[in-house]
Amino acid sequence: MKNILSCLRKLTLLTCLSSTLAGFSPDPELERFVMGLPKAELHLHMEGTMEPELFLKIAARNGMEVPYSEPDEVRERLRTAHDLPSFIEIYEELIGVVKYPEDIRDITLHYYRKAYSQGVRHVEMYFDPQLHLERGMGLDQVFEGLAMGKAAAESEMELTIGFIMAFLRDRPAETAMQVLEDAKPWHKQLMGVGLDNPEVVNFPEKFKEVYAKAKGYGLRLTSHCDVGQKNTIENHWGVIRTLGVERIDHGLNVLDDPELLAEVKARGIGLTGVPSLFYREIPGRLEYRAGAVKGLLDAGVEISIHSDDPGMKRGLYVGDLMLRAQSVTGMTRADLVALAKNSFRTAWISDTERAYYLAMIDDYVASFD
Numbered sequence: 001m002k003n004i005l006s007c008l009r010k011l012t013l014l015t016c017l018s019s020t021l022a023g024f025s026p027d028p029e030l031e032r033f034v035m036g037l038p039k040a041e042l043h044l045h046m047e048g049t050m051e052p053e054l055f056l057k058i059a060a061r062n063g064m065e066v067p068y069s070e071p072d073e074v075r076e077r078l079r080t081a082h083d084l085p086s087f088i089e090i091y092e093e094l095i096g097v098v099k100y101p102e103d104i105r106d107i108t109l110h111y112y113r114k115a116y117s118q119g120v121r122h123v124e125m126y127f128d129p130q131l132h133l134e135r136g137m138g139l140d141q142v143f144e145g146l147a148m149g150k151a152a153a154e155s156e157m158e159l160t161i162g163f164i165m166a167f168l169r170d171r172p173a174e175t176a177m178q179v180l181e182d183a184k185p186w187h188k189q190l191m192g193v194g195l196d197n198p199e200v201v202n203f204p205e206k207f208k209e210v211y212a213k214a215k216g217y218g219l220r221l222t223s224h225c226d227v228g229q230k231n232t233i234e235n236h237w238g239v240i241r242t243l244g245v246e247r248i249d250h251g252l253n254v255l256d257d258p259e260l261l262a263e264v265k266a267r268g269i270g271l272t273g274v275p276s277l278f279y280r281e282i283p284g285r286l287e288y289r290a291g292a293v294k295g296l297l298d299a300g301v302e303i304s305i306h307s308d309d310p311g312m313k314r315g316l317y318v319g320d321l322m323l324r325a326q327s328v329t330g331m332t333r334a335d336l337v338a339l340a341k342n343s344f345r346t347a348w349i350s351d352t353e354r355a356y357y358l359a360m361i362d363d364y365v366a367s368f369d
């Protein structure tokens with residue numbers, strides 16, 4: 001923040017933010033602390049973890065013609081994303097090269113290795129079956145790819161992995177219900193269900209029956225409530241009261257409404273905050289999001305930080321984002337530890353596992369030197 005303020009005295013805001021973030025260099029000891037801090041990643045999309053290099057590799061081996069030959073050209077395309085709809089458009093374009101289970105294995109394994117190197121010890125990964133079904137993949141292929149990546153990662157590192165099957169809010173609820181039913185043979189591989197893609201009219205009521213059914217199948221419930229969307233406070237109430245979610249993805253606008261804030265706290269709903277950055281500079285985006293995370297943490301909400309779409313948003317993973325959020329809010333080490341603990345407190349794991357991970361954090365903090 002100090003950098004930004006001194007920079008602001010001399011230059012325009014846009015230049016300041018660009019230079020501040022481009023030249024981001026955290027305190028080395030803080031960086032070592034954050035990267036080694038055990039944490040759970042509860043909000044990321046399998047599809048959004050695909051980095052430009054891997055996108056080109058998969059396109060080439062699948063014989064798909066794409067209008068890019070270099071990773072930087074893909075990044076140039078990603079630089080046109082400036083809000084949720086424009087980002088989703090590119091996201092859906094890039095995921096078009098995925099055809100086989102091996103593609104999903106490679107995408108996820110690359111992510112697991114990166115996340116593990118930044119202290120992640122437990123992952124709950126979103127994936128969007130409808131995106132793949134629409135392109136001709138089978139549900140069996142999607143689940144096979146996820147299982148292959150998980151098996152490879154779990155044999156290679158001390159990481160536990162679960163999956164959240166997401167439904168697309170901008171597609172019909174009937175399709176979501178069909179996917180839920182068709183995925184029955186794989187329900188045991190799922191931790192829960194979620195909702196993503198742009199918020200539409202009728203969200204969340206549109207998915208009431210789908211969520212009731214999923215709950216009946218023993219699946220846990222979460223949903224995105226993206227930041228700054230139309231009717232966002234109403235939608236937060238909707239996912240809580242109509243859908244019965246246990247977590248809200250993003251959920252940063254909870255800070256804007258005292259009554260909602262009290263309800264989220266009373267119900268122990270976890271918020272998976274995301275201070276992620278598009279390739280294009282959006283002045284104030286990081287400051288706003290990181291500030292909301294800090295505000296919610298101070299208000300006693302069980303909020304944590306996650307990477308969302310790291311492969312398509314500057315290759316920034318959860319440790320990178322915690323450091324950037326810290327740099328603009330001045331969060332203390334105790335705050336960062338609280339965020340990491342919240343990630344396990346709100347993870348869909350057993351109480352025994354939760355106690356194990358919380359003790360792991362305490363041991364890490366006590367032994368860090």
Ligand SMILES: [Zn+2]
Binds near residue numbers: 043044
């Ligand atoms: Zn997301």
